[in-house]
Amino acid sequence: MQKPVLALLLVLTLGAIAIVWARPDLVVPKIALVKNGEIAYDFNGDGRIDHVEVWQSGVLMTLRQDTSGDGRFDAFAQYLDGQPVVLEYDLDHDGVIDYRSQFVDGKERIEVLEDNAFVPVRKKE
Numbered sequence: 001m002q003k004p005v006l007a008l009l010l011v012l013t014l015g016a017i018a019i020v021w022a023r024p025d026l027v028v029p030k031i032a033l034v035k036n037g038e039i040a041y042d043f044n045g046d047g048r049i050d051h052v053e054v055w056q057s058g059v060l061m062t063l064r065q066d067t068s069g070d071g072r073f074d075a076f077a078q079y080l081d082g083q084p085v086v087l088e089y090d091l092d093h094d095g096v097i098d099y100r101s102q103f104v105d106g107k108e109r110i111e112v113l114e115d116n117a118f119v120p121v122r123k124k125e
């Protein structure tokens with residue numbers, strides 16, 4: 001007497017498994033969370049922001065970090081198509097950028113600040 005009910009349940013269960021197996025996107029909607037705008041982090045937990053990402057429609061545009069933990073940003077990156085194109089650092093943490101790395105045609109060009117001017121650094125090849 002209960003056999004038709006069990007059979008129906010079995011069919012429904014197998015049907016549900018088939019749907020989940022064939023089209024998981026129908027059962028679990030994709031999370032439409034696209035990063036946008038500025039996202040700030042306090043990674044070292046000292047109450048001061050030390051990592052800021054700027055996103056546009058899910059694409060990382062720029063990044064800045066306080067690597068020394070003095071509350072001042074000392075590392076900056078600009079991205080194009082998800083790849084870093086310009087990296088700038090304030091290595092001595094005086095608030096002035098003194099190291100710049102640019103990627104031009106896949107080649108890295110490094111400049112350092114000397115006497116208030118950026119001077120190219122030639123890499124030994």
Ligand SMILES: [Ca+2]
Pocket residue numbers: 041042043044045046047048049050
């Ligand atoms: Ca911090």
Ligand SMILES: [Ca+2]
Pocket residue numbers: 090091092093094095096097098
């Ligand atoms: Ca500096």
